[in-house]
Amino acid sequence: MMKHIKPYSFQIFMVAILTLGGILLELLLPTLMANVVDIGIVNGDMPYILKTGGWMIVCAIAAVILTVAVSFFASKVALGFSKDMRRSLFVHVENYSLQAFDKIGTASLITRTTNDVKQVQDVLHMMLRMMTRAPLMLIGGIILAISRDPGLSLIFLGALPVLAILIFIISRKAIPLFGALQKKLID
16 A cells, blocks of 8 residues: 555655644634734734734635645545556456456445545545644644643643543444445445
8 A cells, every 4th residue: 555655755745744834824823813912902002903913814824725735735645546546456356367256246346446445545635634634733732722821721631531532432433334334335
């Protein structure tokens, strides 16, 4: 499987860098808003409020642009990977004997070369977008929370194990359902 991902190393690198840039911009927004309240509103400094508000708009637009770019590169990787995977599967299936075709079944082969590869493509796309974003956002959020209010950030840290347990429980329920669905598609 890695041989199918390796040609897309640059795009994967771009996903990571652009995701990091977008997260930094998104995490900058609460700090800018806090400055608007703490400095601009408290001191009645309208030019500061407008200037900082302008920077907030710039950060938000830049974050959206980076998010679109991340989605573009993640899509290129996932689509290219699935194209290469289908090609490899086709070449592999071409070498099957007639007995192997009869044993496996045409419907099963079609499902594996279309639906299963599509599922892998979707998982790869989601992993590139979410699995890079979630840990970076978590780390950045924790750093920002601790730097802003160490006492309040303890609540945040206390909620993490609860969220992890919920994700684990939901995953344990969903994975068998996915397997059952795949089996029904083959039958």
